[in-house]
Amino acid sequence: MQVFYDKNSFADYITSQKQLNKTIGLAPTMGALHAGHISLYAEARKENDVVISSIFVNPTQFNNPEDLEKYPRTVEDDIKKLEDSNLVDAVYVPRVEDIYPNGMDRKHYDFGGIENEMEGAARPGHFDGVGTVVEELFLQVQPDNAYFGEKDFQQLKIIEKLVEGLDLNIKIHGVKIHREENGLAMSSRNMRLSKIEKETSALIYKTLKKVNDWFRVISVPEIKTRVEEIFDNEEMDLEYFMIAEESTLKEVDFFSADDDFRAFIVVNVGNVRLIDNLHLD
Structure with missing residues (x-):
């Protein structure tokens, strides 16, 4: 497994792979890797000649400077996990200037309105930051396939819109949520939870499963009321x-027969913000 710490050496590597007509699969990350990330590379390994990981904590997608400062940075451990997985051919760990050569300005995108829902409403400008870094990584990596976890389902849909809007010949793959034994969705933020907080957070997925049981049986407003009651106190x-x-x-606020629905939840446990979702069937 090769590791690249600058844009120029990485560009030479990509050029060499393209000259050999190899297909490239990419799963971008912000590091602090866990089994959920590794599952992305397992999927990529099935469909590509070359599998690439990128590790870059993207400043422009953070609304809260304190959240950016606290975000775990474990590059050496991440590289070892990738090497041990035997799934990844190359890791790209760019410098800030490799991604933002002209300063850390976010581009502005029209994602058809989905950027204003949920996380977009809670974190203004967040998805412009996501789009900016992913567009740059796509230009540098030139992947045939790219892999994103469904835990960040809204982000997955944003990336699909990005590829469509830029007319990029990249296939976007959503990979199912990887969970802890207690059902908690795996996230880099989980390492900031205490043991007790991790156990308590299992209620999030348990609640989503109850929502799935209630789906089409009771009304959406009643489901929302029940969820609020679960987390009261x-x-x-x-x-x-x-x-x-x-x-x-x-x-x-009501169900129709022909549409697909998904439940989304955000819960703050101590000072850690946890997100999760579940397709309702």
């Missing part, structure tokens, strides 16, 4: 819960 702060159409991410 708990040691967790329910930031939001909603049910939305998967295609538009628009919140719904």
Whole structure:
């Protein structure tokens, strides 16, 4: 496994792979890797000649400077995990100037309105930051396939819109959420949870499974009320819960027969913000 720490040497590597007509699969990350990330590379390995990981904590997608400062940075451990997985051919760990040569300005995108829903409403400018870094990585890596976890389902839909809007010949793959034994969605933020907080956070996925049981049996407003009651007086702060159409991410207050729906939830446990979602079937 090769590791590249600058744009120029990495560009030479990509050129050599393209000259050999090899297909390239990319899964971008911000590091602090866990089994969920590794599952992305397992999927990429099935479909590509070359599998590439990138590790870059992107400043422009953070709204809270304190959140950016606290984000775990474990590059050496991440590289070892990737090497041990035997799934990745190359790791790109760019410098800030490799991604933002003209200063850390976010580009502005029109994602058809989905950028204003849920996380977009809670974190203004967040998806412009995501789009900016992913567009640059796509230009540098030139992947045939790119892999993103469904835990960040809204981000996955944003990337699909990005590729469509830029007319890039890249196939975007969503990979199922990887979970802890207690059901908690794997996230780099989980390492900031105490043991007790991790156990407490299992309630998030348990609640989503209850929502799936209630789906089409009771009304959406009643489901929302029940979810709010579950988190009332708990040691967790329910930031939001909603049910939305998967295609538009628009919140719904009733179900229709022909659409696909997904439940989305954000809960603050201590000072850690946890997100999760579940397709309703």
